[in-house]
Amino acid sequence: MALGKPLLQLEKVTKIYPPSIRALENISFEVRRGELLFVTGPSGAGKSTLLNLIFGLERPSSGRILYGDLDYAHLRRRDLIALRRRMGFIFQDFRLLPEKTVFENVYLGLEVLGIGGAVARERVERILRRLDLAARRDQRVETLSGGEKQRVAIARAVVKEPELVLADEPTGNLDPERSREILRILEELNAEGITVILATHDENLLRGHHRRILVLPEGRIVNA
Incomplete structure (x- = not known):
């Protein structure tokens, strides 16, 4: 490219x-x-x-x-x-909210930008599917493996495009x-x-x- x-x-x-x-x-x-x-x-x-x-x-x-x-x-x-x-930042220590679900952690990345409602939900669902996290969407982050947590961190960083x-x-x-x-x-x-x-x-x-x-x-x- x-x-x-x-x-x-x-x-x-x-x-x-x-x-x-x-x-x-x-x-x-x-x-x-x-x-x-x-x-x-x-x-x-x-x-x-x-x-x-x-x-x-x-x-x-x-x-x-x-x-x-x-x-x-x-x-x-x-x-x-x-x-x-x-910009999106993927931190070394994830910086996720362990008591929140996968969906909630990624959604918060948009909410702080003032993006909510159906637009935000659709974007979150799309990036979770993209990173093979759709089946984990309602799990609390603290229950995930290290690799899954890192994918959630990537999802949160890139969901705001x-x-x-x-x-x-x-x-x-x-x-x-x-x-x-x-x-x-x-x-x-x-x-x-x-x-x-x-x-x-x-x-x-x-x-x-x-x-x-x-x-x-x-x-x-x-x-x-």
């Missing part, structure tokens, strides 16, 4: 946590529309920090982040919240078979036009995939 114009650009981004922990150092790269980009490196290398910055959960200590023609530094809080609605999905170690707690299943789902979503940034320390996921890989050891990119 031919890639489009740059969707995201990072220019000399540095993130320092008090007192002087340099999580990211002088990071520069761009992501094009329709790309599936792997970001790899050992635990603690700064992968989660990078995704948090892109999602606007944290601010860089220096440097610039652009989403299309939007400069994060100039966005007010409400503008940043609006920008996040164009984002243009960019950020996946933070989406296979970190899964066995190899379930890991391949999750990667296949993300590749299918990417083939449909969703831009995906996948952060992982699992080198097995990278084998046999002709995708761009950013290597991020100790907060610095060694190839961009």
Whole structure:
């Protein structure tokens, strides 16, 4: 698939946590529309920090982040919240509500956007069928397997039809078979036009995939 114009650009981004922990150092790269980009490196290398910055959960200590023609530094809080609605985030620890059902967890992803009623229900049912979760729709999340929970997390992230999905170690707690299943789902979503940034320390996921890989050891990119 031919890639489009740059969707995201990072220019000399540095993130320092008090007192002087340099999580990211002088990071520069761009992501094009329709790309599936792997970001790899050992635990603690700064992968989660990078995704948090892109999602606007944290601010860089220096440097610039652009989403299309939007400069994060100039966005007010409400503008940043609006920008996040164009993204989906698959968190490493799922961030699901364990006492709620599968349907309720995914539906809440739309409800916070002000989308409800028949439109929301139809979209939720469609994505549950897509991810083979329809038979689990009324089960509480706490009763699911790890792989099923991760699929619910993916459903919640993509039900709002984002243009960019950020996946933070989406296979970190899964066995190899379930890991391949999750990667296949993300590749299918990417083939449909969703831009995906996948952060992982699992080198097995990278084998046999002709995708761009950013290597991020100790907060610095060694190839961009």
